[in-house]
Amino acid sequence: MVKGNKSKQSKFPWSYIPFFFLSLGFSILIVAFSTFLRTHNTHIPNPLGIPLTWILALGFSLSLLIIERLVISSFKCSICGREGKDVLRYSNRKTKRFCRTHMIDEFKKEFLKIQNKIVVIYPKLEEKRGSSYTYQYYSLSDLKKYNLQEIIGDLVTQGLNSISGACATCKADAQVAYFGADSFRWEHKGGSAGWELPAIEKINHTAEILCTRCVLDLILPSLRNFKGNFEEPVVLHYAGEGIFLPWQV
Numbered sequence: 001m002v003k004g005n006k007s008k009q010s011k012f013p014w015s016y017i018p019f020f021f022l023s024l025g026f027s028i029l030i031v032a033f034s035t036f037l038r039t040h041n042t043h044i045p046n047p048l049g050i051p052l053t054w055i056l057a058l059g060f061s062l063s064l065l066i067i068e069r070l071v072i073s074s075f076k077c078s079i080c081g082r083e084g085k086d087v088l089r090y091s092n093r094k095t096k097r098f099c100r101t102h103m104i105d106e107f108k109k110e111f112l113k114i115q116n117k118i119v120v121i122y123p124k125l126e127e128k129r130g131s132s133y134t135y136q137y138y139s140l141s142d143l144k145k146y147n148l149q150e151i152i153g154d155l156v157t158q159g160l161n162s163i164s165g166a167c168a169t170c171k172a173d174a175q176v177a178y179f180g181a182d183s184f185r186w187e188h189k190g191g192s193a194g195w196e197l198p199a200i201e202k203i204n205h206t207a208e209i210l211c212t213r214c215v216l217d218l219i220l221p222s223l224r225n226f227k228g229n230f231e232e233p234v235v236l237h238y239a240g241e242g243i244f245l246p247w248q249v
């Protein structure tokens with residue numbers, strides 16, 4: 001755990017006081033009402049003098065505390081415990097929540113494990129804000145499932161077929177057909193909401209042939225500097241060959 005959390009824990013938890021008073025108020029109501037039902041007398045003794053009121057108040061405030069803890073922890077980075085708005089989907093389809101820094105760290109770690117040939121489109125998200133963008137991997141079989149085969153199937157096939165030999169930058173084994181920042185534009189695709197998509201189908205550049213390490217150096221700044229929140233999880237590589245591409249959801 002980070003140091004900041006420790007010093008927080010040692011202080012008196014003032015923020016929990018409202019929970020207790022809320023619970024106490026609720027308990028007073030319950031005890032007063034149940035006394036009235038039992039006695040049918042509008043003269044009700046002070047509920048604060050009845051032990052049941054305090055027992056109920058304690059029980060309710062503890063339950064509220066536990067619920068609050070559970071809700072907050074479900075929005076925290078699973079590594080550092082700070083606010084975590086980014087979600088990663090792993091190759092086993094499970095997801096984990098991270099702050100931006102740790103999402104980038106995890107993305108890098110998992111990306112370097114990829115064994116297949118892949119196509120990578122530059123995210124170009126550093127120029128975007130808002131909450132409707134994401135960066136996701138699509139396996140070849142899912143391109144068909146999401147009707148992307150007709151639109152970008154040829155680009156992906158040509159890209160994959162062009163991968164051979166050494167990385168153009170560092171001479172390590174090449175594994176990626178990479179389309180950089182200048183290879184496409186974001187284009188509005190109609191709709192009143194101003195929906196826009198990367199015009200990947202219009203790419204007529206030849207892919208750069210690189211290794212995974214060199215591609216990471218190129219794409220990570222774009223993901224890191226995206227000023228919005230990823231609306232859907234960032235999807236890591238799964239199920240063999242395919243393509244990483246930015247998307248508006």
Ligand SMILES: [Zn+2]
Nearest residue numbers: 077080099102
């Ligand atoms: Zn974190």
Ligand SMILES: [Zn+2]
Nearest residue numbers: 167170211214
């Ligand atoms: Zn390289």
